[in-house]
Amino acid sequence: MCSGNISQDILILQMHSAHWHINGKYEEKSNLMFWAKEIKIKLGILLQKPDSVGDLVIPYNEKPEKPAKTQKPSLDESLQWRDSLDKLLQNNYGLASFKSFLKSEFSEENLEFWIACEDYKKIKSPAKMAEKAKQIYEEFIQTEAPKEVNIDHFTKDITMKNLVEPSLSSFDMAQKRIHALMEKDSLPRFVRSEFYQELIK
Numbered sequence: 001m002c003s004g005n006i007s008q009d010i011l012i013l014q015m016h017s018a019h020w021h022i023n024g025k026y027e028e029k030s031n032l033m034f035w036a037k038e039i040k041i042k043l044g045i046l047l048q049k050p051d052s053v054g055d056l057v058i059p060y061n062e063k064p065e066k067p068a069k070t071q072k073p074s075l076d077e078s079l080q081w082r083d084s085l086d087k088l089l090q091n092n093y094g095l096a097s098f099k100s101f102l103k104s105e106f107s108e109e110n111l112e113f114w115i116a117c118e119d120y121k122k123i124k125s126p127a128k129m130a131e132k133a134k135q136i137y138e139e140f141i142q143t144e145a146p147k148e149v150n151i152d153h154f155t156k157d158i159t160m161k162n163l164v165e166p167s168l169s170s171f172d173m174a175q176k177r178i179h180a181l182m183e184k185d186s187l188p189r190f191v192r193s194e195f196y197q198e199l200i201k
Contacts, residue, residue: 071093072093072199073091073093073094073199075200077091077094078094078196078199078200079200081094081187081191082191085179085182085183085187088187088190097190097195097196097199098111099111100195101189101190101193101195101196102186102190104195105189107186109140109147109149110149110150110181110182111182111186112140112147113136113140113149113175113178114175114178114179114182116135116136116139116140117136117175119132120132120133120136120168120170120171123168126166129167129168130166133163133166133170133171134163137159137160137163141156141159141160141174149174149178150178150181151174151177151178155173155174156174158173159171159173159174
């Protein structure tokens with residue numbers, strides 16, 4: 001089974017290759033090198049060892065917010081956000097306010113991950129999809145990522161398996177987990193904050 005670490009997998013394969021070479025089974029060595037090549041092809045795009053430290057993390061490029069050009073919501077719209085995270089996220093003004101609140105708490109990584117997933121699902125080019133999947137993985141999913149989101153091990157494992165062959169649904173499970181976390185934890189805090197209270201005065 002592939003460990004998800006290319007260097008480690010290749011090292012293991014090389015150790016086995018040396019063992020079988022000593023015992024004279026050259027055909028096994030050939031098979032192992034073939035599988036080593038397969039691992040590089042399948043996981044190289046997402047989990048390859050970076051050429052330099054500068055390549056280790058590719059930050060997700062967020063679209064600049066333009067709150068000055070966003071129309072302030074009506075009182076009725078604002079009041080609906082108390083019970084619906086989706087309605088909040090669908091409103092540009094609400095999204096900007098929610099993000100500002102989370103930044104004030106230094107907890108904006110969950111929302112940024114959710115936004116990144118939404119943008120990812122709009123990609124049509126397989127090549128760009130693989131590139132964006134790698135960016136999101138390195139920024140939010142991998143252990144000790146700069147903005148690592150709080151998802152359980154099962155969800156992380158499923159997400160990593162999905163990224164071997166990226167598709168539009170690769171991050172669906174992780175995104176749903178983060179949405180539920182924001183709905184249960186972040187939204188109630190936002191509703192009690194000055195950011196929201198100013199909107200409903």
